[in-house]
Amino acid sequence: MRDLLPKTAPPTSDKRWRIVDTAMRRNGYAPDGLIETLHSIQETFGYLDEPSMRYVASSLRVPLGKVYGVATFYHHFQLKPQGEHSCVVCLGTACYIKGSSNLLEAVRKRFGIRSGETTPNNKLSLLTARCVGSCSLAPVSVLDGQTLPHLSPDQLVEAICALDETEEAAQ
Amino acid sequence: MNLDELESTAAREREQCAGQKCRLRVCTGTGCASAGSDRLTEALRQRAKERGLEGEVTVTEVGCLGLCAEGPLVKVDATDTLYQNVTPNLADNVLDSLTGEAAGITVCNEKQPFFTRQNRVVLENAGYIESDRIESYIARDGYRALLHVLAEMSPADVVAAITQSGLRGRGGAGYPTGLKWSTVAKATGPRKYVVCNGDEGDPGAFMDRSVMEDDPHRVLEGMAIAAYAVGANHGYIYVRAEYPRAIKRLKTAISRAERQGLLGSSIAGTSFSFTIDLRVGAGAFVCGEETALIASVQGNRGTPRPRPPYPAMSGLWGCPTLINNVETLGSIAPIIRCGAPWYAGIGTEKSHGTKVFCLTGAIKNTGLIEVPMGITLREIVFDIGGGIPNGGTFKAVQTGGPSGGCIPEKYLDMPVDYESLREVGSIMGSGGMIVMDQTSCMVDVARFFMEFCMSESCGKCIPCRVGTAEMYKLLTRIATGEANMNDLAKLEELCEMVRETSLCGLGQSAPNPVISTLRYFRDEYLAHVNEGVCPAGVCPMNARKGVTTHA
Ligand SMILES: Cc1cc2nc3c(=O)[nH]c(=O)nc-3n(C[C@H](O)[C@H](O)[C@H](O)COP(=O)(O)O)c2cc1C
Ligand code: SF4
Ligand code: FES
Ligand code: FES
Numbered sequence: 001m002r003d004l005l006p007k008t009a010p011p012t013s014d015k016r017w018r019i020v021d022t023a024m025r026r027n028g029y030a031p032d033g034l035i036e037t038l039h040s041i042q043e044t045f046g047y048l049d050e051p052s053m054r055y056v057a058s059s060l061r062v063p064l065g066k067v068y069g070v071a072t073f074y075h076h077f078q079l080k081p082q083g084e085h086s087c088v089v090c091l092g093t094a095c096y097i098k099g100s101s102n103l104l105e106a107v108r109k110r111f112g113i114r115s116g117e118t119t120p121n122n123k124l125s126l127l128t129a130r131c132v133g134s135c136s137l138a139p140v141s142v143l144d145g146q147t148l149p150h151l152s153p154d155q156l157v158e159a160i161c162a163l164d165e166t167e168e169a170a171q
Numbered sequence: 172m173n174l175d176e177l178e179s180t181a182a183r184e185r186e187q188c189a190g191q192k193c194r195l196r197v198c199t200g201t202g203c204a205s206a207g208s209d210r211l212t213e214a215l216r217q218r219a220k221e222r223g224l225e226g227e228v229t230v231t232e233v234g235c236l237g238l239c240a241e242g243p244l245v246k247v248d249a250t251d252t253l254y255q256n257v258t259p260n261l262a263d264n265v266l267d268s269l270t271g272e273a274a275g276i277t278v279c280n281e282k283q284p285f286f287t288r289q290n291r292v293v294l295e296n297a298g299y300i301e302s303d304r305i306e307s308y309i310a311r312d313g314y315r316a317l318l319h320v321l322a323e324m325s326p327a328d329v330v331a332a333i334t335q336s337g338l339r340g341r342g343g344a345g346y347p348t349g350l351k352w353s354t355v356a357k358a359t360g361p362r363k364y365v366v367c368n369g370d371e372g373d374p375g376a377f378m379d380r381s382v383m384e385d386d387p388h389r390v391l392e393g394m395a396i397a398a399y400a401v402g403a404n405h406g407y408i409y410v411r412a413e414y415p416r417a418i419k420r421l422k423t424a425i426s427r428a429e430r431q432g433l434l435g436s437s438i439a440g441t442s443f444s445f446t447i448d449l450r451v452g453a454g455a456f457v458c459g460e461e462t463a464l465i466a467s468v469q470g471n472r473g474t475p476r477p478r479p480p481y482p483a484m485s486g487l488w489g490c491p492t493l494i495n496n497v498e499t500l501g502s503i504a505p506i507i508r509c510g511a512p513w514y515a516g517i518g519t520e521k522s523h524g525t526k527v528f529c530l531t532g533a534i535k536n537t538g539l540i541e542v543p544m545g546i547t548l549r550e551i552v553f554d555i556g557g558g559i560p561n562g563g564t565f566k567a568v569q570t571g572g573p574s575g576g577c578i579p580e581k582y583l584d585m586p587v588d589y590e591s592l593r594e595v596g597s598i599m600g601s602g603g604m605i606v607m608d609q610t611s612c613m614v615d616v617a618r619f620f621m622e623f624c625m626s627e628s629c630g631k632c633i634p635c636r637v638g639t640a641e642m643y644k645l646l647t648r649i650a651t652g653e654a655n656m657n658d659l660a661k662l663e664e665l666c667e668m669v670r671e672t673s674l675c676g677l678g679q680s681a682p683n684p685v686i687s688t689l690r691y692f693r694d695e696y697l698a699h700v701n702e703g704v705c706p707a708g709v710c711p712m713n714a715r716k717g718v719t720t721h722a
Contacts, residue, residue: 070470094605
């Protein structure tokens with residue numbers, strides 16, 4: 001039935017919306033595919049903005065408030081664009097015991113950003129995680145998807161600087 | 172695939188392995204991978220090729236061998252030697268060792284207690300199989316239990332066997348698995364579901380991650396047996412988004428199993444059908460709680476609801492739903508294969524079988540271990556774990572994550588089982604075991620966990636939402652030297668209130684880390700409050716130094 005109803009058009013003509021449409025179709029446009037759909041938007045576009053949430057709301061026929069409610073409930077979903085590089089500092093127990101707060105502090109000192117923030121030049125986003133599952137190598141951080149083990153604060157800052165010109169991120 | 176076909180697949184795979192002159196098993200578990208084992212695998216293959224050893228040397232990628240602290244690990248089957256700290260630049264040394272003396276690489280002693288004191292049941296395949304190849308699982312008796320169950324046992328027989336094994340839920344609470352299965356089996360509804368809880372929320376642990384990544388078919392087999400026993404035809408695996416590798420491998424495993432007719436319709440030519448879908452979490456600790464998990468699978472905000480009704484009666488879409496942890500489901504196949512009495516024979520009177528722990532913190536051998544229930548904490552920390560490194564002294568071991576407690580030295584000789592751990596104010600939990608030495612401040616530890624519970628509280632009920640925030644504020648006052656004895660009394664009162672009146676397990680257990688540290692390390696709290704000093708030198712205590720800050 002749902003398929004017969006008039007469909008809403010994607011927010012932009014970007015071809016990548018097809019990926020999102022596929023995710024919704026796979027779940028038969030059922031409202032319980034909401035989280036899967038939001039995952040596909042974030043994977044494709046990096047974050048969830050208002051037009052994309054409106055699109056999902058009308059496609060799955062759920063209130064916008066519910067989409068927003070789900071998007072804000074889960075820490076994984078980002079509502080702001082992310083920087084070119086991402087640094088995820090693990091704040092799980094094993095990493096905490098090995099001094100992960102010093103890593104966070106070092107990044108804040110050097111690049112002027114706190115957890116959840118992005119440098120003004122959009123180069124680096126700083127995020128935190130509750131355990132990334134490499135506890136035996138604590139403290140760890142994940143830099144652009146790569147897990148860096150047994151980090152000292154200096155090593156982390158160095159590794160970030162080594163990512164192309166992130167150096168400029170520090171004012 | 173029927174039993175005959177399964178056996179011939181297994182035989183073919185074993186033959187092929189036996190035919191390989193020299194097999195190098197490289198650990199590509201999460202620990203070793205971050206230490207460079209991916210590059211090592213490449214280097215080994217490359218160098219073997221350059222030396223013209225292509226046909227002779229086979230490099231296989233296997234899951235976590237356990238001793239992650241010394242990774243990357245490589246096992247050479249031909250010489251029966253395990254090497255540790257094999258960085259990618261040592262590929263040549265490994266190849267040299269095949270023909271002569273091993274030089275420049277460190278042999279890992281497999282006779283050390285770390286290996287000999289373990290009893291691997293759930294982790295029996297770790298280090299042996301290649302997770303993406305279903306044949307490799309089948310060669311180690313994989314799917315044999317499922318086919319046996321379908322051919323020889325009634326659903327009631329299966330429930331009886333699991334009950335007899337004494338298996339209890341490994342997700343934390345230790346609810347008897349057989350009892351849960353029988354409740355769902357007896358429940359009536361239009362459909363039933365089996366859900367595997369792979370949310371692994373405990374921050375500082377990765378047991379379930381290893382099982383899902385290194386041996387995904389074991390989880391699928393356990394789910395299929397459970398589905399047959401309770402009368403379900405559809406299942407979900409809920410995996411947290413932080414585990415992309417587990418998601419990928421489970422997806423691959425599901426499609427391989429479907430292709431072999433071990434999942435899907437008419438499994439092994441019987442009338443039993445079972446399909447599995449994957450659901451990816453989105454970073455909310457509370458979604459590990461079963462009613463929140465159900466809400467999340469249905470695409471909603473993951474907020475818990477009051478129980479009863481329990482999911483066993485009314486779960487996904489109001490249907491009877493069996494929810495079990497990854498490790499619980501991972502124990503099913505071995506129990507069926509080796510028999511319930513065998514499993515019941517391991518462990519203590521009330522806690523049977525083995526438990527996987529993730530050993531981290533101030534301990535020499537950080538890694539993944541599986542031990543029989545009833546082993547003492549001392550054996551785990553000092554024999555298997557190798558004790559405290561850098562001349563440190565043991566202070567406490569934390570189990571149960573944010574819902575658990577810190578256990579002091581005087582209880583080290585206590586057996587590890589559900590009841591004993593509860594008695595000393597902690598819980599078994601899902602398997603995180605974090606060792607602390609003299610450099611850890613117990614007030615700060617309590618504050619750390621409270622911060623966690625405060626940020627992860629879903630906000631649905633007031634005692635937890637406001638209570639955790641208030642307790643966090645009080646702990647911060649203590650840590651900065653601003654607190655007085657009234658604050659301490661208020662903290663204890665709040666602990667009681669939040670524990671008694673919160674809706675779900677998150678709030679009910681949030682005070683545990685505070686209660687247990689107050690119980691065993693009260694003097695540390697008093698030193699902060701009365702003397703304005705942090706004995707471990709961790710807390711800022713700046714208020715006492717004349718600087719006022721508000722964290
Ligand atoms: C706040 C909270 C978080 C939980 N997190 C998990 C988890 O990450 N993994 C898990 O298996 N069980 C978790 N549980 C326990 C589940 O609610 C449930 O009891 C368990 O999955 C049942 O499986 P079992 O009987 O096999 O242990 C959590 C419970 C609470 C209250
Ligand atoms: S106890 Fe906490 S997490 Fe549980 S329902 Fe209440 S507010 Fe939510
Ligand atoms: S606590 Fe940091 S990886 Fe687990
Ligand atoms: S990851 Fe290699 S030993 Fe654990």
